[in-house]
Amino acid sequence: MTRIAVLGSTNMDLVAYVARAPEPGETVTGREFRTVPGGKGANQAVAAARAGGDVTMIGAVGDDAYGAQLRAGLEHAGLDTDLLHTAEGPSGIAHIVVDDTGANSIVVVPGANGTVTALGPGEMAAIAGADLLLLQLELPLSAVIEGARVAHAQGVRTILAPSPVQPLPAELLDCVDLLIPNEHEAAALTGFTDPRAAARHLLSQVPAVIVTLGAKGCLYAARGGEPVIFPAPEVTAVDTTGAGDTFVGTLAVALGERRPVPESLAWASSAAALCVQRPGASTSMPYRTEIDAA
Template identity: 45%
Template sequence: MPTTSPVPDVPLVVVGSANVDLVVRVERRPLPGETVRGGDLAVHPGGKGANQAVAAARLGGRVTLLAQIGDDPHGELITRALRDADVDFPELPHRDRPTGTAMIVVGPEGDNSIVVSPGANARLSPRDIAEHRERLFAARVLSLQLEIPLATVTAAVRAAGPGTRVVLNPSPPADLPTEVLTRCDPLVLNQHEARYLSGSDATPEAAAEALLTRGPRSVVITLGAEGALVAEGDGTITRVPGVRVPVVDTTGAGDAFTAALAWRLSEGEGIVAAVRYAVRIGAEAVSATGAQSLSPRGRAIAAAGADGS
């Protein structure tokens, strides 16, 4: 009698971007046509997909990342960072594009402005997704962002199994197909993205309610220092308070939040409890420099468990 190969246990698959971040701190941002003096250039691995994969792995998750990098020194830097974090990174064929790059200017309060050059991220294709369809079908959670082609995001959602929970951060914001929106559980946005996609400038609660009518099974809106809002499909809305910490660099804080949320969901935790944990991790991420940094206290929270005790 023929035997059937067991379906692999794949807790969390991230499909997304991998960039190198070029970071300069300034006392103030330049006006159009103006030059200002900045600090030393810092080079960090980044990209929303890689950020989320590394953060989830450092928090204790078993993570696979599907991403495209260039055959260049920046790609080598990203690969080392992923390997060091124990992220499963099946290298896809290199394309004739450089590794994606983000140019980040960090102000004195830790806030940032970012310009992204997609590079190889633009070549992550539905064909790449098809090559790893089994992983996606078996995943407990699939985490996605929009720094890769929308057609690839759609292909990944189509490849996800019926039991796979899809977590999507629509950043940078774009109009999403109905078949993608209806699989999101949750759709994770910041307030700017929520206003863009909902068309509502009212309260976060109103934006969440408007977004739910578009089809997501749940919505999470991050509120910066104020925490986050959870809107579930049954209409329940919960505010999760924020955690006050000294702000050093906000780069990657949203990715740390989404990574923590996706990891806890892959462990079977309820969405409100997962968001409470993610708020703590997101807050701690701003107290260290670099998009893939997690402070010692953040690591302690991860080790202590979801309640942070």
């Protein structure tokens, strides 16, 4: 079983479903509201666990009611939460608006996630003992960099999803084995709107890149080869929230099982396609049996 350490955020998603998202200064009436466990780190962790990974979650929740719910949900998903600390104050939240096309807009308030600024001996040991480390950018950058350094020093394969997008320091990129931005993040990081051009630019900084393209699939590029687009299954999206995290978490399991890259990408794309056909983020993520049957 693939051992995966996830150093990342844990949020409660506050999701409003509307016909269309409001314009600035406009009020619209929604048809439904849900609270759903989320956070990019926790989402990737749940996706990996459901896909068959042995997952350790590293991060923090608040000492509020959301914190207790978030911890219980991760434990129910089979994650090791011994390194998910409880901080004073509120848990992280994400305010999400989902329209009738399945598109979403998100505002994240870090809460307890902002307290994770450095790693202790336990966190370092968990990363060193993993097969892969998953990173995102919803924790303070100091902790992300430290986690990447520990993984790199121990030969642990490191995957970074650079979201929310921000300039990436060389000291972080030097420790990343696989960078997985979406097409908008890739453009923001490189200045190139063409995914192929963006990927080629990013290959000067990391060994391999996957640019996710939503319904169009993903583009894979590695040093020494040409970028290749892998199409996604054609489905009708209900809610795209969590699709990227599903892709990353599932892909990590496949790569940890040493599957060939094309097979790994197809498997992860199938998982993401299943995710978008259901409402919610972590609640919509498929189990291994469902992915295998897709």
